[in-house]
Structure formats: C-alpha cells, structure tokens
Amino acid sequence: MELLHRALLSALGALSVFYAxxxxxxxxWKRRGILHEKPKFFWGNIKGVANGKQHVQEALQDIYTAYKGRGAPFVGFYAWLKPFVLVLDLKLVHQILFTDAGHFTSRGLYNNASEEPLSGNLLQLDGHKWRTLHAKCAEVFTPSNVQKLLPTLAQISKKIQSHLGKEILQTRNISDLVNVYNKDVMASMVFGLGHGQDNQEFAKWTRSYWGDFKLWQAYLALEFPLIARLLQYRSYARPATAYFEKLVLSQLQEQRRRDRQPLQTLLQLYSNADQPLGDVQIAAQAFGSLLAGFVPLNVTLGFCLYELALQPDIQDRARAEIRKTLQQHGGHLTPEGLRELTYTKQVLNETLRLHTPHPFLLRRATKDFELPRSVFVIARGNNVLIPTAAIHRDPEIYENPERFDPDRFAESAKQPRPPAAFLPFGEGLRGCIAARFAEQQLLVGLVALLQHHRFAPCAETAIPMEYDKKRLLLMPKTDIRLSVELVK
Structure with missing residues (x-):
C-alpha cells in the first residue's frame, strides 16, 4: 500500500511539473506583451494540423487573415510548445529577407554532420559553417553555369513525349508523369547517373529516404539539438544516406577519369569550382537538392497542368507561344528562346503563387532586431515564420486570389506590387541558391509537355483540388489524373 501511495505521489508530481x-x-508571448492567438494546452495553435483536420497552410492563413491590419507587424504563434513570430507586414518581410537579413541568417533546423554527413547541406546548416559553404556553392549556380546545363536538360525532357507515346487520346496519371521527368533530371544532373544506367534503386530511395520518420522525434531534435546529437538521432534512413553518399563518391571518381567530358552535371560544377568542396560535402549538397527540390518541382508541374486543363484558353495561348518560339529557333530550346517564353513563365509563376509548395519560410533571429520607428522587438533566438502561401492569397495584394490568372505576372501588373509579395523560392541570403536551375527545369518540362499534347479534365479528375492535410508541403490529396490528347 505504501509503495502504491509513493507511486501515485510520484506520478502526481511528474504531472504537476509537466503542467507547469x-x-x-x-x-x-503573454509575458512579452505581444499580440497572439490564444494557444490550446500542449497543442499551441496547431491542434487541427496535428490531428490531420487542417493543413498547416490553412492554420497560418487563418491567423494571418484574423490579425493582419490590427496594427502589429507580427503576431505570436505556437507550434506545440514552441513560440514563433508570424510576420504579417510585407515591409517587415522585406527587412528580414533583404535590408536586415544579417539578423536572420539562421533557420534553426537540426543537423548532425559528424554522424550524418549528408545533413551538412546548405538547407540545414547555420552559422559559420553555412556562410563558408554558401560562399563556395554560390559560384556553382551562376546564370552562365545554369545556361550551360540547358542542352542536357532539354535532352532529358524529350523522354516525356516518348512516355506519352503516339496515342491520340488517353487518360494519364499526371503526378507519375512529372515524377518520371524530375526524377530523371535529379538522377542525371544532380547525382551524375548516366542516361543508360539503371536508376531503379535511385527511384526507390527518393521515395523512402525518410525511413521510419516520427514527427515527435523530429520536433524534440529541433527543440533539444544537443541532446539529439548526444543520442545520435538521425533524420534520415541510414541505408538511404549510405546509398546517396556512395553514389556521388563513385560518380565523382568516374568523372575524374574522364576529365575532358562535356559539362552535363552539377557534380562537375562543384568539383571544378575555384573553391571546390570535399567529395562528402558535394554529396551533402546533392542530397540537399533532393530534400528541397524534388517534391516541390513535382507538385508544381502537376498543379500547373491541372490548372491549364481547367482553362483551355490559357493552355492554348501558352502552347502557341511555345511552338512559335521553337520554330524561330530551329526546333531547339536555346537560352534566347527560353527568355522569349514570357507568357509560359507567367503560367508557372501563377501556379507557384496559387499552389505554393512551401507554405512558409523559416528564419531564426541571431541577434535582437528592433523594428525601425516601432516599439516591437524580435528577440535573439526567436523563430520567425513568413507565411508565403497566405501572402500569395492575400486579396489586398492579388485581386480575387483563388482565380488562376497568369496575367498577374505581366510586367505592368507586377510593378505596383511590393517586392516581397511573391516568394516561391524564398529570397535574400537564405533564399534557394538553385532557384534559377529550378525555374529552368520547370520551364523546359512544361515546354515538352505542352508542345504536342493537350490536357483536359476527365472522369477521374478531382475537382475542386484538395490538399493532403498530413503533409507539410502543399500536395494534392490524390494523384492528378487528366485526359491527354495528341495534337499536331
């Protein structure tokens, strides 16, 4: 009886400490006197997200809409027990990303490069390690280098048309179709796999590198990174990272044996740079490209075809521009030709606005930041959320924001908008370093898809579009299926 009594007292004490x-x-946020959404016990402001009833984009949108215009440039927000600054004001967004970006060079993501080398990538690193790595990687993604990769990218894109075949009319899984294209680009141009090499294993690990992922473990690693490193917590499946690391190291050795081969891959650019990275560091950057880009590029092309299928006039206008431009350049994709695809680029930008893959940008203040002419302070160590998807759907910035309208990105329409009104790849010091390459990859893929095929809704098309509420990124709940017609 005494033992039971002690056990009950211990349990009660533990619960009391936990509650406190x-x-x-x-x-x-209450102690700091900052306007904030009242949190639910333990869940903070994401109970609907945690139980799968609400996408994180919806949760951020609700708070952004409720508090924007109430006088504060930001509002307090909780993800479980973790406080975040949720930015409401575009001037403050511009300060964080551009004018005062030196205060916000950290993301605060977990990494453990000593035990998990591929986590030593630009996406996950912070501080001095990130600055040194960023300076070396910047010379890889220059406009001239990205332009040199265009012929290889165009060659890969031709596979799309062979996958579609010569059928006059068919129903296709568009999500699978664009996945094949982006996987081929990733395998060949990022990881160096040759066109003739079997990439089934590569495809396998691109689907399963998260392994036995548990959200609560990842959350604790973010909250207590020192403890997570002591316990040797791994973010990714060990067999997957071992495969990707071995693949890059072997491809680097092979390309050095063929030192006069034409430029075809990012691995070549990394190893030939004036400040070359070590081979394991190059493997980490390739893996970082997979983490940051593979799924967003897939869903962007899928969403784009979905919207074009629903609006055939827009689709026909883009196809006409593509065909005219290719004809003017001898049937080939050239850098000049890509620059002339102004309306097709507008279509992609409107897709990125309406279906923003990354619904928020994450920053952490590395020192106190006093907002100019204001009493507000973002304290050192505060985590900052910039709700990009909510900004992209703000009716004060984009009239009738739920409507798909590429003309929003005509030059005359863009000029009156604030600089931070469109952030699909982030911006500033911690923006996507490979944004030019990603944009080129999307544009080349869309050219190949639209040149000879017309897309339309079919009986299996989900209308309206529903997002998968269990995913952090903005993704369709079910695969996108469309009717595909061969056009002469």
Whole structure:
C-alpha cells in the first residue's frame, strides 16, 4: 500500500511539473506583451494540423487573415510548445529577407554532420559553417553555369513525349508523369547517373529516404539539438544516406577519369569550382537538392497542368507561344528562346503563387532586431515564420486570389506590387541558391509537355483540388489524373 501511495505521489508530481512547464512555455508571448492567438494546452495553435483536420497552410492563413491590419507587424504563434513570430507586414518581410537579413541568417533546423554527413547541406546548416559553404556553392549556380546545363536538360525532357507515346487520346496519371521527368533530371544532373544506367534503386530511395520518420522525434531534435546529437538521432534512413553518399563518391571518381567530358552535371560544377568542396560535402549538397527540390518541382508541374486543363484558353495561348518560339529557333530550346517564353513563365509563376509548395519560410533571429520607428522587438533566438502561401492569397495584394490568372505576372501588373509579395523560392541570403536551375527545369518540362499534347479534365479528375492535410508541403490529396490528347 505504501509503495502504491509513493507511486501515485510520484506520478502526481511528474504531472504537476509537466503542467507547469507547458503553462510557462505557452505563456511566452503573454509575458512579452505581444499580440497572439490564444494557444490550446500542449497543442499551441496547431491542434487541427496535428490531428490531420487542417493543413498547416490553412492554420497560418487563418491567423494571418484574423490579425493582419490590427496594427502589429507580427503576431505570436505556437507550434506545440514552441513560440514563433508570424510576420504579417510585407515591409517587415522585406527587412528580414533583404535590408536586415544579417539578423536572420539562421533557420534553426537540426543537423548532425559528424554522424550524418549528408545533413551538412546548405538547407540545414547555420552559422559559420553555412556562410563558408554558401560562399563556395554560390559560384556553382551562376546564370552562365545554369545556361550551360540547358542542352542536357532539354535532352532529358524529350523522354516525356516518348512516355506519352503516339496515342491520340488517353487518360494519364499526371503526378507519375512529372515524377518520371524530375526524377530523371535529379538522377542525371544532380547525382551524375548516366542516361543508360539503371536508376531503379535511385527511384526507390527518393521515395523512402525518410525511413521510419516520427514527427515527435523530429520536433524534440529541433527543440533539444544537443541532446539529439548526444543520442545520435538521425533524420534520415541510414541505408538511404549510405546509398546517396556512395553514389556521388563513385560518380565523382568516374568523372575524374574522364576529365575532358562535356559539362552535363552539377557534380562537375562543384568539383571544378575555384573553391571546390570535399567529395562528402558535394554529396551533402546533392542530397540537399533532393530534400528541397524534388517534391516541390513535382507538385508544381502537376498543379500547373491541372490548372491549364481547367482553362483551355490559357493552355492554348501558352502552347502557341511555345511552338512559335521553337520554330524561330530551329526546333531547339536555346537560352534566347527560353527568355522569349514570357507568357509560359507567367503560367508557372501563377501556379507557384496559387499552389505554393512551401507554405512558409523559416528564419531564426541571431541577434535582437528592433523594428525601425516601432516599439516591437524580435528577440535573439526567436523563430520567425513568413507565411508565403497566405501572402500569395492575400486579396489586398492579388485581386480575387483563388482565380488562376497568369496575367498577374505581366510586367505592368507586377510593378505596383511590393517586392516581397511573391516568394516561391524564398529570397535574400537564405533564399534557394538553385532557384534559377529550378525555374529552368520547370520551364523546359512544361515546354515538352505542352508542345504536342493537350490536357483536359476527365472522369477521374478531382475537382475542386484538395490538399493532403498530413503533409507539410502543399500536395494534392490524390494523384492528378487528366485526359491527354495528341495534337499536331
């Protein structure tokens, strides 16, 4: 009886300590006197997200809409027990990303490069390690280097038309179709796999590198990175990272044996740079490209074809521009030709606005930031969320924001908008370093898809579009299926 009594007292004491810790954590914004959404016990402001009833984009949109225009440039927000600054004002967004970006050079993501070398990538690193790595990687993604990769990218894109075949009319899984294209680009141009090499294993690990991922473990690693490193927590499946690392190292050795081969891959650019990275560091950057780009590029092309299928006039206008431009350049994709595809680029930009793959940007203040002419302060260590998807759907910035309208990105329409009104790849010091390459990859893929084929809704097309609420990125709940017609 005495043992039971002690056990009950111990349990009660532990619960009391836990309750106190939760209350203290969820009282952060109240203690600072900052306007904030009242948090739910333990869940903070993401209970609907945690139980799968709401996408994180919807949760951020609700708070952005409720508090924007109430006088504060940001509002307090909680993800479970973790406080975040949710930015509401575009001037503050511009300061964080551009004018005062030196205060916000960190993302605060977990990494452990000593135990998990591929986590030592630009996406996950912070501080001095990130600055050194960024300076070396910047010379890889120059406009001239990206332009040199265009012939290889165009060659890969031709496979799309062979996958579609010569059928006059068919129903296709568009999500699978664009996945094949982007996987081929990733395998060949990022990881160096030759066109004739079997990439089934590559495809396998691009689907399963997260392994036995548990959100609560990842959350604790973010909150307590020192403890996570002591416990040797791994973000990714060990067999997957071993495969990707071995693949890059072997491809680097092979390309050095053929030192006069034409430029075809990012691995060549990395190893030939004036400040070359070590081979394992190059493997980490290739893996970082997979983490940051593969799924967003897939869903962007899928969403784009979905919207064009629903609006055939826009699709026909883009196809006419593509065909005219190719004809003027001898049937080949050239850098000049890509620059002339102004309306097709507008279509892609409108897709990125309406279906923003990354619904927010994450930054962490590395020192106190006092907002000019204001009493507000973002304290050192505060985590900052910039709700990109909510900004992209703000009716004060984009009239009738739920409508798909590429003319929003005509030069005359863009000029009146604030500089931070469109952020599909982030911006500033921590923006996507490979944004030019990603844009080129999307544009080349869309050219190949639209040149000889017309897309339309079919009986299996989900209308309206529903997002998968269990994913962090903005993704369709079910694969996109469309009718595909061969056009002469």
């Amino acid at each position: 810790l939760v209350k203290v954590s969820l009282g952060y």
